Amino acid sequence: MIHKKAWIHESAIVDDDCEVGAGTRIWHFCHLISGCQIGKDCSLGQNVMVAKGVVLGNNVKVQNNVSLYEGLFCDDDVFIGPSAVFTNVTNPRSAVSRKHEYKKTILKKGVTVGANATVLCGVEVGEYAFIGAGAVVTQNVLPYSLVVGIPARHAGWMSEHGHRLRFRPDGIAVCPETKNEYRFFCGKVVKIVDKNE
Structure with missing residues (x-):
């Protein structure tokens, strides 16, 4: 539709x-x-x-x-x-049908x-x-x-707005555009503060 x-x-x-x-x-x-x-x-x-x-x-x-x-x-x-x-498809061949893969x-x-x-x-x-x-x-x-x-x-x-995050020693980074805060912990990043909410 x-x-x-x-x-x-x-x-x-x-x-x-x-x-x-x-x-x-x-x-x-x-x-x-x-x-x-x-x-x-x-x-x-x-x-x-x-x-x-x-x-x-x-x-x-x-x-x-x-x-x-x-x-x-x-x-x-x-x-x-x-x-x-x-x-x-990971291994395409012209002569092999892989539509089911x-x-x-x-x-x-x-x-x-x-x-x-x-x-x-x-x-x-x-x-x-x-x-x-x-x-x-x-x-x-x-x-x-x-x-x-x-x-x-x-x-x-x-960041969610497409800016490179620079983490401080405490594991916190701030988006320069939105001022939203992000935490680096155990090899991953999560947003912890949304200034727009």
Whole structure:
């Protein structure tokens, strides 16, 4: 079902049985395949393909030239940069059908995937993690973690507003934009104060 308050460019192809939420904008030359689900207030840039079974939450932004293959789940507020790459099979062969072997890839709330990054299938990227441009993600990523490189490796921690967190000796860091506080404990980061609540 296409919500009446969604906007779809005339060059886009939307197959039957797609769900598109209110306020979502689908731009030039996109293709939505039957069985995909797109939440409200999303934006799909030029030349985005969304396959059967893909689920995008609310306020997901997908930039130009991205193919979202079956098995991908994006929670709310995910950002996917231009020409990012996703997979759903670990050992593809043209002559071997592996459609029954698709693996799930999960992007949790607030994740950023940088331009030209590659996320291999079967991984979970934790809340508000930040994947740097051009990185190749081959394993799970912790919440709030910044990962860069090939293969992607942990390089620091990020706030929910996308700022690098600098932890004091007491294990506390403050987001420079929001003043929200974060704690580093046992190898993980959690937000402990929300100044907006």
